[in-house]
Amino acid sequence: xxxxxxxxxxxxxxxxxxxHPQSAVEQLGDIRYYERLAQxxxxxxxxxxxxxxxxxxxxxxxxxxxxxxPLTAMAAMSRATxxxxxxxxxSSTFYxxxxxxxxxxxxxxxxxxxxxxxxxxxxxxxxxxxxxxxSMPGHAERYRRADEFxxxxxxxxxxxxxxxxxxxxxxxxxxxxxxxxxxxxxxxFRVDGPLxxxxxxxxxxxxxxxxxxxxxxxxxxxxxxxxxxxxxxxxAAQSYYRDIKQRVKAGGREVYVPILxxxxxxxxxTEAEAKAKQRELDELLPVDASLRQLAMFIGQDCxxxxxDAPVPTLPPLEEFSGPQGRYSTILRIIETEQPxxxxxxxxxxxxxxxxxxxxxxxxxxxxxEHWFRNEGADGFNLMPPSLPGGIEDFIExxxxxxxxxxxxxxxYQGRTLREHLGLARPDHR
Amino acid sequence: xxxxxxxxxxxxxxxxxxxHPQSAVEQLGDIRYYERLAQxxxxxxxxxxxxxxxxxxxxxxxxxxxxxxPLTAMAAMSRATxxxxxxxxxSSTFYxxxxxxxxxxxxxxxxxxxxxxxxxxxxxxxxxxxxxxxSMPGHAERYRRADEFxxxxxxxxxxxxxxxxxxxxxxxxxxxxxxxxxxxxxxxFRVDGPLxxxxxxxxxxxxxxxxxxxxxxxxxxxxxxxxxxxxxxxxAAQSYYRDIKQRVKAGGREVYVPILxxxxxxxxxTEAEAKAKQRELDELLPVDASLRQLAMFIGQDCxxxxxDAPVPTLPPLEEFSGPQGRYSTILRIIETEQPxxxxxxxxxxxxxxxxxxxxxxxxxxxxxEHWFRNEGADGFNLMPPSLPGGIEDFIExxxxxxxxxxxxxxxYQGRTLREHLGLARPDHR
Numbered sequence: 001x002x003x004x005x006x007x008x009x010x011x012x013x014x015x016x017x018x019x020h021p022q023s024a025v026e027q028l029g030d031i032r033y034y035e036r037l038a039q040x041x042x043x044x045x046x047x048x049x050x051x052x053x054x055x056x057x058x059x060x061x062x063x064x065x066x067x068x069x070p071l072t073a074m075a076a077m078s079r080a081t082x083x084x085x086x087x088x089x090x091s092s093t094f095y096x097x098x099x100x101x102x103x104x105x106x107x108x109x110x111x112x113x114x115x116x117x118x119x120x121x122x123x124x125x126x127x128x129x130x131x132x133x134x135s136m137p138g139h140a141e142r143y144r145r146a147d148e149f150x151x152x153x154x155x156x157x158x159x160x161x162x163x164x165x166x167x168x169x170x171x172x173x174x175x176x177x178x179x180x181x182x183x184x185x186x187x188x189f190r191v192d193g194p195l196x197x198x199x200x201x202x203x204x205x206x207x208x209x210x211x212x213x214x215x216x217x218x219x220x221x222x223x224x225x226x227x228x229x230x231x232x233x234x235x236a237a238q239s240y241y242r243d244i245k246q247r248v249k250a251g252g253r254e255v256y257v258p259i260l261x262x263x264x265x266x267x268x269x270t271e272a273e274a275k276a277k278q279r280e281l282d283e284l285l286p287v288d289a290s291l292r293q294l295a296m297f298i299g300q301d302c303x304x305x306x307x308d309a310p311v312p313t314l315p316p317l318e319e320f321s322g323p324q325g326r327y328s329t330i331l332r333i334i335e336t337e338q339p340x341x342x343x344x345x346x347x348x349x350x351x352x353x354x355x356x357x358x359x360x361x362x363x364x365x366x367x368x369e370h371w372f373r374n375e376g377a378d379g380f381n382l383m384p385p386s387l388p389g390g391i392e393d394f395i396e397x398x399x400x401x402x403x404x405x406x407x408x409x410x411x412y413q414g415r416t417l418r419e420h421l422g423l424a425r426p427d428h429r
Numbered sequence: 430x431x432x433x434x435x436x437x438x439x440x441x442x443x444x445x446x447x448x449h450p451q452s453a454v455e456q457l458g459d460i461r462y463y464e465r466l467a468q469x470x471x472x473x474x475x476x477x478x479x480x481x482x483x484x485x486x487x488x489x490x491x492x493x494x495x496x497x498x499p500l501t502a503m504a505a506m507s508r509a510t511x512x513x514x515x516x517x518x519x520s521s522t523f524y525x526x527x528x529x530x531x532x533x534x535x536x537x538x539x540x541x542x543x544x545x546x547x548x549x550x551x552x553x554x555x556x557x558x559x560x561x562x563x564s565m566p567g568h569a570e571r572y573r574r575a576d577e578f579x580x581x582x583x584x585x586x587x588x589x590x591x592x593x594x595x596x597x598x599x600x601x602x603x604x605x606x607x608x609x610x611x612x613x614x615x616x617x618f619r620v621d622g623p624l625x626x627x628x629x630x631x632x633x634x635x636x637x638x639x640x641x642x643x644x645x646x647x648x649x650x651x652x653x654x655x656x657x658x659x660x661x662x663x664x665a666a667q668s669y670y671r672d673i674k675q676r677v678k679a680g681g682r683e684v685y686v687p688i689l690x691x692x693x694x695x696x697x698x699t700e701a702e703a704k705a706k707q708r709e710l711d712e713l714l715p716v717d718a719s720l721r722q723l724a725m726f727i728g729q730d731c732x733x734x735x736x737d738a739p740v741p742t743l744p745p746l747e748e749f750s751g752p753q754g755r756y757s758t759i760l761r762i763i764e765t766e767q768p769x770x771x772x773x774x775x776x777x778x779x780x781x782x783x784x785x786x787x788x789x790x791x792x793x794x795x796x797x798e799h800w801f802r803n804e805g806a807d808g809f810n811l812m813p814p815s816l817p818g819g820i821e822d823f824i825e826x827x828x829x830x831x832x833x834x835x836x837x838x839x840x841y842q843g844r845t846l847r848e849h850l851g852l853a854r855p856d857h858r
Contacts, residue, residue, distance in 0.1 A: 021598065029538045056625060057625040060603040061601045061602060073535065076539055079509070094527075096560045107501050110460045133619075167454050169447070174492075191560075
């Protein structure tokens, strides 16, 4: 069976989604908007709602992405639903391990075992400068820190045995022999423990990771229980998928680690309608700002190019001296999709390097199945270009096709996120 | 009008409350228990639910106090209620100002403006050692830090103007001129800002403080909007009340700062029944452990004393070399209440130095009114010895008497905690 998450992002993953006349942009501070989205995803029997996070305000002029803080929002959303899981990104660079372990453990109790934690190291100096640093620690240091952070958090979750709570009215509330300090002392953290929250319902809330770099892949292989991947097309997905599965095995972990690439979908009963949906959002993009951004990505002025003509040929990757990742994505989009300039701006504005599928429910289900059956994905992290419409379209049109093919659950079999994902509950160490 | 909060603590503020056969101790990890308590308090038209907090597990053998983390629990509880406020203790020693400002601001949006923040500096080395310190910073440093922390948090809440959000689909999501960095750089913190949450519904969530020491009182006078006080009897309450009101005025703040002493109540239709309730809880205390604790407090062995005889005379305060605060409370309890040894253990087990009222609804309302009319209190932070019974008794029996006298609201007049407390919404600075 596939796993499918809703990656929830403001008015949707298309940067112009909030500009649509019918967007819910006025409701981004209203918790009921998020509760309804979670209920919609639960109606579609999705595994979980996934949150990114950032520790800076970003571009407030054009940004509708962050508003409510994910952990507090998830507490409320979990109470408006019964089965679906919730995964929050929490940076290992800014919280102490004790705070992170405690907040996430508390959420796991509140939700009855439906929480996942997506570990990230954070990247930007503007975030660092909100938390006392002058700039971000270097890449290698951030990953060493993340590694130690995860170990400390897992240790804290295990500082209470599953049967520590006794409720013995003539004796112990908890058995003190089963609640132990962890006395962690490492390169970055000192945490004595024990945690002040009993062991989470799931033992450990599910640990997600999204490592693409070498140390990121190593961290993922060592400790991730599920992975959010970025893959532009099936070959890229397969290459990542096989690499991670191989690293997990090589590290001696005999476990299933589902890999879920991000997926942007425009779905409608006909292909023409699906393309029209995409075009409608693309046309909402402020052209000047998008062109300025593209100029930065490709290192040349493009303000005089024709918006509705094909993008001119760009120099090959080896002749480009700026950041390679984004540039190579742009080259691939041009090569495989032959987009007009406006279409390219739209693709970059909606999940950039992620796979985008535009078409009928059957066309999209076909592609998803193809990835699923060919070592490209164990499921997907859905990135609807607009919300709530994008997720409603998907669960009403695509989910039934997947269910009809036996590729997706028609009912939840378990009650915890771990059960949805087919992951064993970790023993107490 | 009086202000009344429910100070929510596990199975109640009496340390043996969880041992009662009918206690809800098995439900302490179940968010529905807390939601129902909040609904009960809201039925009684209380101003808010108040949470203490700790960053260590404490005595897990006899401790039923902390389980869920307050901020995540409050998010859920706010969604199960409509009007009542929620105040959480958040330590200024362990979070960064950005995290604290963000979590509390997010909760203020989620709850529609019903959040308060009780600033504490934390005290214990076991807490410090969960967050990277070897031991707690000294008292003076903690207060300097708290002062700077509060300023940084207020600055972050004001980093968005009230009218920053534009939702202008052809233009700005937010007006960048109205979202400003704070560029805070002080002795302890660097925070550039702006926050990634728009200005809270209340402008600033209500700032509570509970300073008893000299720097604590100074901090309270400088920035607290409401105060949780500890007062054993009316003279002590009056002395604190007048001191704080005078300091607030001397500092140039022309504002109403409600002062709410903690209040432990045992209420029943007859005085005898009320006393029986108290006795019932006191008898659940494990005697040996309580006697060991008392021996520590008074610096002498009391294991051979008669539990049901009056407490022997203790040496006067000036002859006692241990910690003075607790010892002087014990002397005052002995002097004013002539308790048996068992009664003294019970008093110390339920809100120690706080005022305790035992009696009929009318007797308790009389005393509360007397404090209220005589500069002892602007209201109370109720510390029910057992939950949920203690708060149900209070709102069913005492609240109607107070309402009948015009001392307490019969319906909420506003929708925010600030409105309940009669506090103005702070202008954007």
